[in-house]
Amino acid sequence: MLTIRNLGFSMAGRPLFEDASAAIPSGHKVGLVGRNGTGKTTLFRLIRGELQPDAGSIETPKRARIGGVDQEVPSGPTSLLDTVLAADTERAALLAEAETAADPHRIAEVQTRLADIDAHSAEARAATILSGLGFDHAAQARPCSAWSGGWRMRVALAAVLFSAPDVLLLDEPTNYLDLEGTLWLEAFLARYPHTVLVISHDRQLLNRAVTGILHLKDRKLTYYQGDYDTFDETRRARLAVAEAEARKQDAARAHMQAFVDRFRYKASKARQAQSRLKALAKLKPIAIDRDAAVTGFAFPDPEELSPPILTLESAAAGYDGQPILRNLDLRIDQDDRIALLGQNGEGKSTLAKLISGRLAPLAGRVVAAPKLRIGYFAQHQVDELDLDATPLAHLQRLRPNEAPGKLRARLASGGIGAEIATTEVARLSGGQKARLSLLLATLDAPHLVILDEPTNHLDIESREALVAALTDYAGAVILISHDPHLIELVADRLWLVRHGRVTAWEDDLDAYRRHLLSERGAERGGSGNGPGNGSTAPREPRRPKTALRDTAPLRAEVSRCEARVAKIEEVLRTVDAQIADPALYDRAPAEMEKWLKKRAELADGLARAEALWLEAVERLESAGSR
Numbered sequence: 001m002l003t004i005r006n007l008g009f010s011m012a013g014r015p016l017f018e019d020a021s022a023a024i025p026s027g028h029k030v031g032l033v034g035r036n037g038t039g040k041t042t043l044f045r046l047i048r049g050e051l052q053p054d055a056g057s058i059e060t061p062k063r064a065r066i067g068g069v070d071q072e073v074p075s076g077p078t079s080l081l082d083t084v085l086a087a088d089t090e091r092a093a094l095l096a097e098a099e100t101a102a103d104p105h106r107i108a109e110v111q112t113r114l115a116d117i118d119a120h121s122a123e124a125r126a127a128t129i130l131s132g133l134g135f136d137h138a139a140q141a142r143p144c145s146a147w148s149g150g151w152r153m154r155v156a157l158a159a160v161l162f163s164a165p166d167v168l169l170l171d172e173p174t175n176y177l178d179l180e181g182t183l184w185l186e187a188f189l190a191r192y193p194h195t196v197l198v199i200s201h202d203r204q205l206l207n208r209a210v211t212g213i214l215h216l217k218d219r220k221l222t223y224y225q226g227d228y229d230t231f232d233e234t235r236r237a238r239l240a241v242a243e244a245e246a247r248k249q250d251a252a253r254a255h256m257q258a259f260v261d262r263f264r265y266k267a268s269k270a271r272q273a274q275s276r277l278k279a280l281a282k283l284k285p286i287a288i289d290r291d292a293a294v295t296g297f298a299f300p301d302p303e304e305l306s307p308p309i310l311t312l313e314s315a316a317a318g319y320d321g322q323p324i325l326r327n328l329d330l331r332i333d334q335d336d337r338i339a340l341l342g343q344n345g346e347g348k349s350t351l352a353k354l355i356s357g358r359l360a361p362l363a364g365r366v367v368a369a370p371k372l373r374i375g376y377f378a379q380h381q382v383d384e385l386d387l388d389a390t391p392l393a394h395l396q397r398l399r400p401n402e403a404p405g406k407l408r409a410r411l412a413s414g415g416i417g418a419e420i421a422t423t424e425v426a427r428l429s430g431g432q433k434a435r436l437s438l439l440l441a442t443l444d445a446p447h448l449v450i451l452d453e454p455t456n457h458l459d460i461e462s463r464e465a466l467v468a469a470l471t472d473y474a475g476a477v478i479l480i481s482h483d484p485h486l487i488e489l490v491a492d493r494l495w496l497v498r499h500g501r502v503t504a505w506e507d508d509l510d511a512y513r514r515h516l517l518s519e520r521g522a523e524r525g526g527s528g529n530g531p532g533n534g535s536t537a538p539r540e541p542r543r544p545k546t547a548l549r550d551t552a553p554l555r556a557e558v559s560r561c562e563a564r565v566a567k568i569e570e571v572l573r574t575v576d577a578q579i580a581d582p583a584l585y586d587r588a589p590a591e592m593e594k595w596l597k598k599r600a601e602l603a604d605g606l607a608r609a610e611a612l613w614l615e616a617v618e619r620l621e622s623a624g625s626r
Contacts, residue, residue: 008055022221029196031206034216040199067165074144081140084126087159129158132184150176170198178344182482204484226600295415297469300445307333315364317354336476339491375446379453387426414439430457448476518617554620561613568606
């Protein structure tokens with residue numbers, strides 16, 4: 001068990017923890033949540049022993065290995081696979097000793113320990129993790145120095161996952177993953193056999209991969225059982241109860257005060273009035289745990305254009321004359337909400353640049369409406385802001401003739417208040433920089449806004465504010481994101497970018513997730529054949545009927561697992577409808593708690609059912625390949 005007792009810690013004179021306590025049972029997966037700047041990363045440093053608490057203590061199980069992604073990403077000529085294998089230092093040391101040991105007893109001990117830690121399957125396990133994070137067999141043999149910083153961060157993540165520490169600490173692991181890597185990580189963490197503590201603003205990951213939420217607020221820690229939605233519902237219910245109690249108390253206070261004001265100087269009622277005065281003095285206000293409101297986003301609405309606003313006709317796109325995408329015949333209307341699916345390197349950002357005009361077509365043509373304005377936000381733009389300039393100065397460069405008051409109003413509409421408007425960008429948080437970049441991208445009221453990973457620096461509340469703004473926005477949206485929650489709430493069309501083609505994915509995101517996990521689990525060797533991807537690869541040769549009969553029990557098991565998943569999802573939707581009913585919160589709190597507990601149990605059952613389904617698919621496809 002990881003135990004935090006009466007923790008106190010200050011940094012630069014600012015208290016981050018005061019008498020904070022929590023207990024995380026061994027083997028539990030816990031999401032650490034809280035507003036940006038509250039001290040979540042600092043808590044990880046305290047757990048790892050990099051910082052010492054001012055008061056209290058943090059206790060971990062004896063001899064427990066604590067691991068997290070190193071700040072210094074791997075580099076040099078070592079291959080990705082060997083870099084990940086080296087992360088298991090015990091295995092590396094034992095293999096080296098096995099080469100030189102001469103004492104028969106010691107040789108036996110070494111071989112026994114190697115067997116205990118499953119050392120001989122290590123390469124396969126490391127390769128599976130690297131594959132899940134987006135590195136195919138050929139990429140795993142390349143040196144770390146051949147990859148950019150973001151890809152090296154994936155290697156560092158793969159290394160810590162492979163080393164399988166007893167307490168795994170992950171700080172925003174999805175920030176350098178694509179959607180496919182994020183979905184794989186969700187499944188991996190759900191099956192991880194040890195304790196996990198993950199800082200994340202990815203609501204979907206916190207719903208699928210964790211069994212508890214540790215909430216950091218007002219320098220205190222509060223542990224909640226269940227996934228993020230359960231935590232959110234529980235907090236809202238507690239807030240509703242507290243507000244109701246506060247209203248009752250205010251009414252009682254007003255009633256007693258009215259009695260005192262009326263009768264305190266009347267002899268026959270003086271005693272009762274004094275009694276009520278004492279009761280008023282003892283009546284302590286009920287604290288309401290309400291977060292400060294998050295400033296929303298406001299995207300200016302453009303005038304309406306005749307459809308379509310943009311078409312691609314037999315277009316090709318790429319670099320240095322080498323096409324990455326071919327034969328693109330696409331249409332975009334002003335009311336479209338499109339999310340791009342596909343692994344990194346398949347061409348999602350290339351397509352975004354082609355549509356935005358930042359990349360000229362290698363073939364075919366891009367036809368845009370005459371008055372079309374396009375707003376473009378890419379993650380790298382956050383890093384390209386002028387660090388020495390203020391947000392106000394950034395707007396003055398683009399609107400030199402506008403009055404400062406109007407420019408400040410524009411900044412305020414993007415969530416950049418007066419105190420931030422004149423602060424150098426270098427001193428802003430990542431979320432504030434992202435807000436500024438989004439404001440600059442949408443300043444001209446574009447008819448189409450392209451968002452390439454807009455949420456990396458936004459906390460959960462700011463992501464919800466972005467969803468609300470995009471829902472109200474009167475233009476088209478093209479979204480590239482690793483956040484499934486954002487995609488599900490914003491997009492109504494999915495395009496799959498794969499094997500140089502862009503095709504419509506006709507099913508929903510859950511179906512894409514299941515397809516992706518089954519494809520990864522089947523280890524298809526990178527053939528990439530699958531529904532909706534437009535692949536022209538040849539079909540696998542037809543297997544003899546005897547082979548089909550041999551796999552019949554496995555196919556039946558897959559069908560049963562699918563039916564079980566569908567049934568649980570159906571019940572879960574029914575329970576969610578009950579919880580969403582406002583009348584539930586006006587009834588007895590015990591009834592509300594019953595539904596929340598039921599939902600947590602169903603969510604846990606759904607995760608187990610999906611894991612069983614995936615295992616059944618893997619067994620079926622493994623049997624079919626023999």
